Amino acid sequence: xxxxxxxxxxxxxxxxxxxxxxxxxxxxxxxxxxxxxxxxxxxxxxxxxxxxxxxxxxxxxxxxxxxxxxxxxxxxxxxxxxxxxxxxxxxxxxxxxxxxxxxxxxxxxxxxxx
Numbered sequence: 691x692x693x694x695x696x697x698x699x700x701x702x703x704x705x706x707x708x709x710x711x712x713x714x715x716x717x718x719x720x721x722x723x724x725x726x727x728x729x730x731x732x733x734x735x736x737x738x739x740x741x742x743x744x745x746x747x748x749x750x751x752x753x754x755x756x757x758x759x760x761x762x763x764x765x766x767x768x769x770x771x772x773x774x775x776x777x778x779x780x781x782x783x784x785x786x787x788x789x790x791x792x793x794x795x796x797x798x799x800x801x802x803x804x
Contacts, residue, residue, distance in 0.1 A: 693778050700730030700785055704792065717800040724793025727785050734782030738775045769783070 709725035732786050733740070761769075 693737075693774055694782070696734050696778075697781055697785070700727050700789075703727065703730075704791040711799075715800070717797045720799060721793055721796030723794055724789040724791070725799070727789030727792060729789075730784045731785030731787075731789055734785065737778040737782070741771065780785045 711720040
């Protein structure tokens with residue numbers, strides 16, 4: 691699962707809905723794009739579960755590993771994936787909050803333009 695793919699397509703859906711809302715003067719399309727943004731945010735926040743599965747995640751966090759003298763390629767990759775999980779979680783929470791605000795109040799933008 692590509693981190694940037696989900697972020698970019700989440701926001702592209704919002705920009706497309708702004709364009710469609712502007713053309714048709716119907717801002718409910720923009721409001722609906724908030725739900726799509728929430729879906730992408732939840733997918734990003736759930737990246738560790740999607741990547742490893744529930745049992746794999748439980749096993750990963752319940753294993754105490756003191757490491758080795760020099761990091762192995764597996765240790766380096768695990769650290770990189772954990773870094774991406776944290777980054778995805780931060781973006782996912784932001785996208786879910788932004789999507790909730792857009793979904794709740796997106797159709798009220800029409801009042802500013804009329």
